Amino acid sequence: MTTGLFFTQLLNGLQLGVLLFLLSAGLTLVFGIMNVVNLAHGSLYMMGAYFAAAGFNAFDGSFLAAALVAVPGTLLLGLLIERIVLANLYQRDHLDQVLATFGLILFFNEVVRFIWGPASVYINVPSWLSGTINLFGLPYPAYRFAIIAVGLAVGLGLYALINRTRVGMLIRAGASNPDMVSALGVNIRGLNTLVFGLGAALAGLAGLMAGPIVSVQAGMGEPVLILTLVVIVTGGIGSIRGAFYGALIVGIVDTVGRAFLPTLLRELFDRSVAQAVGPAIASMLIYLLMAAVLALKPQGLFPVKHG
Amino acid sequence: MNHLEVRGLVKRFGGLLATDHVDLDLVRGELHAVIGPNGAGKTTLINQLSGEIIPDEGRIVFDGQDLTREPPNQRAMAGLGRSFQITSVFNDFTVLQNAALAVQAHAGHSFRFWRPAASEPALTKPAMAALEQVGLAARAHTPVAVLAHGERRQLEIAMVLATGAKCLLLDEPMAGMSPAESEAVVTLLRQLKGEHTILLVEHDMDAVFALADRLTVLVYGRPIATGTPEQIRNHPEVREAYLGDQEHA
Amino acid sequence: MARSGAARIFAILLLAGLAAVPLLAAWLGQPFWVTLFTRILIFALAAMGLNLVLGYGAMVSFGHAMYLGIGAYAVGILSHHGVDNGLLQLLAALGVGALVALGVGAICLRTSGMAFIMITLAFAQMLFFLAVSLREYGGDDGMQLQNRSQFGPLDLNNATLLYYLAYALLLAVLYGFWRLVHSRFGMVLRGCRSNERRMRSMGFPTLRYKLSAYVISALVCVLAGMLMANLTRFVAPSYMAWTVSGELIVMIVLGGLGTLVGPIAGATALLLVEEGLSSLKLGIPWLDTVVNQHWLALIGIFIVLVVLVLKQGLYGWLVARKS
Numbered sequence: 001m002t003t004g005l006f007f008t009q010l011l012n013g014l015q016l017g018v019l020l021f022l023l024s025a026g027l028t029l030v031f032g033i034m035n036v037v038n039l040a041h042g043s044l045y046m047m048g049a050y051f052a053a054a055g056f057n058a059f060d061g062s063f064l065a066a067a068l069v070a071v072p073g074t075l076l077l078g079l080l081i082e083r084i085v086l087a088n089l090y091q092r093d094h095l096d097q098v099l100a101t102f103g104l105i106l107f108f109n110e111v112v113r114f115i116w117g118p119a120s121v122y123i124n125v126p127s128w129l130s131g132t133i134n135l136f137g138l139p140y141p142a143y144r145f146a147i148i149a150v151g152l153a154v155g156l157g158l159y160a161l162i163n164r165t166r167v168g169m170l171i172r173a174g175a176s177n178p179d180m181v182s183a184l185g186v187n188i189r190g191l192n193t194l195v196f197g198l199g200a201a202l203a204g205l206a207g208l209m210a211g212p213i214v215s216v217q218a219g220m221g222e223p224v225l226i227l228t229l230v231v232i233v234t235g236g237i238g239s240i241r242g243a244f245y246g247a248l249i250v251g252i253v254d255t256v257g258r259a260f261l262p263t264l265l266r267e268l269f270d271r272s273v274a275q276a277v278g279p280a281i282a283s284m285l286i287y288l289l290m291a292a293v294l295a296l297k298p299q300g301l302f303p304v305k306h307g
Numbered sequence: 308m309n310h311l312e313v314r315g316l317v318k319r320f321g322g323l324l325a326t327d328h329v330d331l332d333l334v335r336g337e338l339h340a341v342i343g344p345n346g347a348g349k350t351t352l353i354n355q356l357s358g359e360i361i362p363d364e365g366r367i368v369f370d371g372q373d374l375t376r377e378p379p380n381q382r383a384m385a386g387l388g389r390s391f392q393i394t395s396v397f398n399d400f401t402v403l404q405n406a407a408l409a410v411q412a413h414a415g416h417s418f419r420f421w422r423p424a425a426s427e428p429a430l431t432k433p434a435m436a437a438l439e440q441v442g443l444a445a446r447a448h449t450p451v452a453v454l455a456h457g458e459r460r461q462l463e464i465a466m467v468l469a470t471g472a473k474c475l476l477l478d479e480p481m482a483g484m485s486p487a488e489s490e491a492v493v494t495l496l497r498q499l500k501g502e503h504t505i506l507l508v509e510h511d512m513d514a515v516f517a518l519a520d521r522l523t524v525l526v527y528g529r530p531i532a533t534g535t536p537e538q539i540r541n542h543p544e545v546r547e548a549y550l551g552d553q554e555h556a
Numbered sequence: 557m558a559r560s561g562a563a564r565i566f567a568i569l570l571l572a573g574l575a576a577v578p579l580l581a582a583w584l585g586q587p588f589w590v591t592l593f594t595r596i597l598i599f600a601l602a603a604m605g606l607n608l609v610l611g612y613g614a615m616v617s618f619g620h621a622m623y624l625g626i627g628a629y630a631v632g633i634l635s636h637h638g639v640d641n642g643l644l645q646l647l648a649a650l651g652v653g654a655l656v657a658l659g660v661g662a663i664c665l666r667t668s669g670m671a672f673i674m675i676t677l678a679f680a681q682m683l684f685f686l687a688v689s690l691r692e693y694g695g696d697d698g699m700q701l702q703n704r705s706q707f708g709p710l711d712l713n714n715a716t717l718l719y720y721l722a723y724a725l726l727l728a729v730l731y732g733f734w735r736l737v738h739s740r741f742g743m744v745l746r747g748c749r750s751n752e753r754r755m756r757s758m759g760f761p762t763l764r765y766k767l768s769a770y771v772i773s774a775l776v777c778v779l780a781g782m783l784m785a786n787l788t789r790f791v792a793p794s795y796m797a798w799t800v801s802g803e804l805i806v807m808i809v810l811g812g813l814g815t816l817v818g819p820i821a822g823a824t825a826l827l828l829v830e831e832g833l834s835s836l837k838l839g840i841p842w843l844d845t846v847v848n849q850h851w852l853a854l855i856g857i858f859i860v861l862v863v864l865v866l867k868q869g870l871y872g873w874l875v876a877r878k879s
Contacts, residue, residue, distance in 0.1 A: 031670060037670050037673070037674075085860060085864075088864055089863075092863075094616060094669060094670050094673060095610075095616045095805070095809070095813075096809075096863045098616065098618065098673055098802075098805070099802075099805060099806060099809055099859060099862075099863045100859070100860050100863040100864065102802045102805075102806075102859065103806075103855075103856040103857065103858070103859030103860040103863070104856060104860060105856070106799075106852050106853065106855055106856030106859070107853045107856030107857055107860070108856075109852070109853075110850040110852045110853030110856065111853060113849075113850065114846070114849075114850050114853070222798070226677060226678065226681050226798070229674040229677060229678060230674075230678050232674070233667075233671055233674050233675055233678070237670065237671060279689045280685070280686050280689035280690070283685040283686070283688070283689055284682045284685060284686060287678050287679065287681065287682035288682075290675070290678055291663050291679075294663060294666060294667065294675065295663055295666070298666040298667050298671075300671075357757060358757075359757070378756070379756050379757040380756050380757070380758075380759045380760055380761050380762075383757060383758055383759030384759045389757060391754075391757075395751060395753065395754045395757075396751070396754070397747060397750040397751055397754065398750060398751075399746065399749070399750045400746075400747075400750065404743070407743075408743055408744075408747050408755075408758070409758050411740060411743065411744070412755075412758040412759035412760050413759055417740040417741055417743070417744045417760070417765065418740075418741060418768070419739050419740040419741060420732075420735065420736045420739050420741050420742075421735050421736075421739055422735075422739055422740075423735075423738040423739060424738065424739055424740045424742070424743045425738065427740075430740075466758070470758055470759060
């Protein structure tokens with residue numbers, strides 16, 4: 001286990017964390033303000049990746065075209081879902097919301113199989129990002145670094161939006177006490193649409209960026225969705241700060257854990273034990289982490305204080 | 308020994324001092340009313356006494372036991388019962404089932420999986436007795452969802468009685484009741500005191516002065532006076548803060 | 557039990573119909589129906605188990621499929637090591653299931669609402685990945701069972717016998733739950749569903765009752781899992797996929813939340829619809845292909861519609877009607 005290898009995995013963890021943050025931010029805001037759980041958020045991520053691939057392949061391998069199709073496309077799709085399905089669920093209990101959005105997941109997975117077939121579709125890393133860059137003497141893929149950079153920039157942007165603008169103030173107020181905000185005469189419908197649209201756009205962006213480095217196929221949204229749920233629960237529902245730190249922690253723990261835990265166990269234990277148990281524990285690591293956090297702080301690490 | 312003793316109770320919500328060094332004593336068998344303008348912190352006080360909120364400072368001693376930090380179910384088991392200002396009954400059940408559930412809470416454990424609860428006299432008899440006391444016996448098998456508001460408030464009281472509590476914390480039991488319904492509750496409370504110790508938070512001044520053995524007046528979370536109805540009626544600070552300078556009938 | 561006459565008749569017809577399936581299948585010469593309906597019975601059993609906490613206790617667990625997995629893998633793992641004794645398998649399954657349910661339940665019940673749903677889902681995923689990583693027991697692909705469970709003279713290789721075993725178990729659990737929901741324990745559980753704050757303020761230590769209900773519901777799913785392994789002679793992590801948990805919830809809501817027979821009706825309806833769609837032959841070739849291959853999309857829309865339109869579920873609607 002060299003330092004270089006560890007550092008690389010750490011960066012990979014950061015990269016995964018940043019993607020998770022893009023997804024968690026949207027989901028946690030939607031849940032915090034509109035009190036709606038949208039399991040189809042993972043499907044929006046998947047559609048972002050598929051739209052990106054479609055744009056990429058339709059326009060002769062242009063990543064720019066992919067981006068121009070993916071983000072607005074997912075935004076529009078998200079708003080459509082919100083109007084047609086979710087708007088009817090705001091007053092319903094969580095069970096109904098979970099079920100309806102679960103139905104949407106099944107639907108979108110099949111639609112994607114119907115249009116693009118069951119095999120993976122491909123989108124390539126843009127040529128100007130296909131090299132490696134030098135980080136403190138360590139070579140690291142430029143594209144992955146770009147993901148980290150974009151993600152952190154979005155994080156900063158969201159921070160500025162939430163903490164420094166009027167809209168952000170309304171969003172924070174809405175997360176803390178939605179009834180009051182509505183009673184104060186704020187256009188809550190407009191705010192909801194804005195928040196939901198923002199979440200959908202972020203999911204589309206995540207899908208676009210993940211496209212070149214993951215397998216774009218039906219069902220790709222669900223494992224990511226579940227990681228996102230773990231992030232939100234660990235970080236604190238409704239909290240952007242919780243989503244940020246939670247995402248980074250989950251991304252790093254998962255990546256570094258999978259890479260090094262089996263090796264670590266082989267150092268400490270008998271080889272056969274390590275081989276049997278290592279991968280199992282590595283894949284359960286983040287759930288164990290979540291369970292530990294919840295055992296001590298049931299509201300998550302950075303809970304939103306409710307008015 | 309007093310039935311309930313409260314010393315130096317303090318509760319802050321951010322910058323707001325909701326409960327400001329409250330001292331309170333409940334003598335066994337008395338009906339002690341707590342009155343005060345809106346926002347005086349009466350419900351916050353009851354919430355601390357019943358365990359829904361934990362105070363920042365102070366002590367609550369019930370029957371010699373320090374209950375300051377105990378959860379609500381422990382206080383109920385100790386004999387301290389509480390009714391809610393906003394009716395909090397079980398809408399999915401009938402009137403009798405509601406009362407029986409209250410009895411069940413104090414009738415041993417509930418790890419019984421076979422025998423129907425409705426067939427247990429140990430549950431239904433005390434439940435019917437409580438319903439009779441409040442005057443709801445005739446409605447025993449009515450689903451709570453169709454009860455009138457006044458009847459639901461009566462059920463609130465019945466449920467506290469059914470738990471066998473000896474000290475009752477009643478949070479505006481007559482809220483939203485017609486004069487006739489309020490009369491019935493006044494009669495009921497008159498019957499209950501003596502056997503039970505009652506802390507009554509109420510806005511209905513006629514009822515309060517008719518029933519209370521003693522009153523405490525709470526203003527901005529602080530008790531400004533404690534005494535008999537006569538003493539309170541003539542207390543200058545109270546007249547100014549709450550009752551106004553008009554002669555109270 | 558059922559409050560309206562129509563509901564009672566429906567329940568009797570359903571249970572009678574299910575009892576008659578092997579006879580009808582034999583008469584029609586279609587043994588496939590026995591397999592299909594055994595699967596229906598197994599899911600009905602699992603759905604009934606989940607309904608105890610979901611319908612009667614308002615605990616939305618999105619991870620109950622993991623108990624199906626525990627039941628199935630108990631049979632699979634022991635069988636793999638040569639232990640075919642059904643009783644031992646049963647004890648192992650129930651033992652492990654109870655321990656896991658106690659642990660998972662204790663942690664999850666520290667939260668409520670949305671967090672509870674997400675955490676139960678996350679734990680189920682945890683177990684799913686654990687199963688995937690068990691390469692000795694088939695990993696992602698799963699493994700075949702050499703033999704079915706041996707319960708003395710009962711030969712579970714006989715499809716009809718297995719069917720009636722599942723049916724008997726279903727009836728037994730149905731009756732047991734009927735007694736349970738009206739008992740003291742059941743009243744506490746339903747009280748918690750109705751108004752947990754009031755329950756606590758009356759003196760009930762609600763956590764221990766909710767946890768007990770969670771464990772009981774988990775054990776019923778474990779039994780269903782054991783039957784599943786015996787039906788298919790196969791165990792795989794896919795038994796614990798979160799989509800299975802979702803389908804269980806759909807069955808309950810479709811049939812009628814918080815009714816005893818509802819989950820049975822829901823499981824039957826959903827699985828028959830799935831079966832029907834995947835083998836539909838309307839005569840229009842392109843439409844048939846689309847439906848046969850992508851029926852899951854139609855199920856998805858069906859679920860959305862059920863939630864938006866049919867709030868009380870099929871059976872629940874019957875129960876709520878004035879007779």
